[in-house]
Amino acid sequence: xxxxxxxxxAAQGIGKAIALELAKNHYDIVINYRSSHKxxxxxxxTILNLGVRCMAICADVSKEQEVDxxxxxxxxxxxxxxxxxxxAGIDLSNLFHLKTADEFRKTMDVNVIGAxxxxxxxxxxxxxxxxxxxxxxxxxxxxxxxxxxCIDYDASKAALISLxxxxxxxxxxxxxxxxxxxxxxxxxxxxxxxxxxxLKEECEKIMVNRYGNPEEVAYLVKFLISSEANFINNxxxxxxxxxxxxx
Ligand code: NAP
Numbered sequence: 312x313x314x315x316x317x318x319x320x321a322a323q324g325i326g327k328a329i330a331l332e333l334a335k336n337h338y339d340i341v342i343n344y345r346s347s348h349k350x351x352x353x354x355x356x357t358i359l360n361l362g363v364r365c366m367a368i369c370a371d372v373s374k375e376q377e378v379d380x381x382x383x384x385x386x387x388x389x390x391x392x393x394x395x396x397x398x399a400g401i402d403l404s405n406l407f408h409l410k411t412a413d414e415f416r417k418t419m420d421v422n423v424i425g426a427x428x429x430x431x432x433x434x435x436x437x438x439x440x441x442x443x444x445x446x447x448x449x450x451x452x453x454x455x456x457x458x459x460x461c462i463d464y465d466a467s468k469a470a471l472i473s474l475x476x477x478x479x480x481x482x483x484x485x486x487x488x489x490x491x492x493x494x495x496x497x498x499x500x501x502x503x504x505x506x507x508x509x510l511k512e513e514c515e516k517i518m519v520n521r522y523g524n525p526e527e528v529a530y531l532v533k534f535l536i537s538s539e540a541n542f543i544n545n546x547x548x549x550x551x552x553x554x555x556x557x558x
Pocket of ligand 1: 319320321322323324325326343344345346347348370371372373398399400401421425448449450451492493494495496497498499500501
């Protein structure tokens with residue numbers, strides 16, 4: 312039986328790339344989405360055509376009840392979540408003096424509480440079966456502040472790194488919990504609205520002189536959940552092409 316992977320926020324961007332790459336490698340896929348219904352349905356069709364099982368479920372990860380309902384549906388139809396990829400995230404960029412506490416709370420709700428809700432809900436299943444893998448998609452912004460507009464986003468991604476360490480303790484010894492911190496990844500949403508000059512300047516801050524592709528993050532996820540990575544636990548791996556001036 313294939314392992315069942317739940318990827319949050321998987322209808323587009325990095326989550327979609329992870330879903331496709333894992334489906335090609337014989338994992339059964341659950342696409343979680345919040346508003347991208349059409350994209351989620353199209354992706355589901357594509358994945359089903361690859362010959363693995365696939366569900367697409369609408370749920371807001373920041374809402375405990377919606378996460379509970381989503382995982383119950385997965386348990387009923389697929390047996391349970393073996394691998395959880397906490398990928399859903401929002402970035403409500405704004406200048407510091409315009410940023411509101413409500414915006415800050417919303418970012419923490421999705422980026423941190425969302426990951427907590429999903430991890431908590433799959434906890435018993437993973438412990439009972441003595442197997443599981445959890446990957447949290449943080450950001451290099453959670454390690455070193457990169458953009459001044461992202462005060463709440465940066466704090467949320469740092470909190471997700473901290474959450475990773477605590478989850479690794481809670482889920483040990485059978486479940487490995489790791490964190491991936493991408494740098495600039497050229498998803499459609501990320502590139503939207505950037506002009507050529509800005510993109511060039513951003514790429515000059517990266518040692519390999521380009522932004523990353525969502526598929527490159529997916530390859531790292533694929534490795535980290537494979538048996539080859541069984542001894543990799545409780546760690547944070549940057550995937551950023553080498554950001555100049557940071558280590
Ligand atoms: P994206 O294209 O904006 O995708 C993020 C997804 O999160 C969206 O598809 C959205 O779903 C989902 N989402 C948002 N709020 C949600 C909620 N409450 N419940 C469930 N799903 C929710 O972003 P991306 O660039 O692929 O980023 C994916 C992850 O990588 C994020 O955590 C991001 O912070 C992180 N990251 C990205 C970069 C980058 O350069 N792209 C760099 C570092 C880290 P709907 O569309 O269905 O609403």
